[in-house]
Amino acid sequence: MYSDADRPANNDASNEEIPILRRQSIHPDSLKFMDMAKELLDSPEIKQAISDERQEKPQEQ
Numbered sequence: 001m002y003s004d005a006d007r008p009a010n011n012d013a014s015n016e017e018i019p020i021l022r023r024q025s026i027h028p029d030s031l032k033f034m035d036m037a038k039e040l041l042d043s044p045e046i047k048q049a050i051s052d053e054r055q056e057k058p059q060e061q
Helices: 028-042 044-060
Strands: none
Touching (some): 028 044
16 A cells, blocks of 8 residues: 655654653643642541541551
């Protein structure tokens, strides 16, 4: 179906480094969800549940 003749020849241009895309700004909704997650994780109930779970794990092994 395809042959090597259909492909462009390898030249120096194909050996160029591929640029890395970097996000310069963060969407406001992302910040809102990150704040919501932080509030949840910082709540006393969640901290207590995490510490309880950590105490149970060594007994299971």
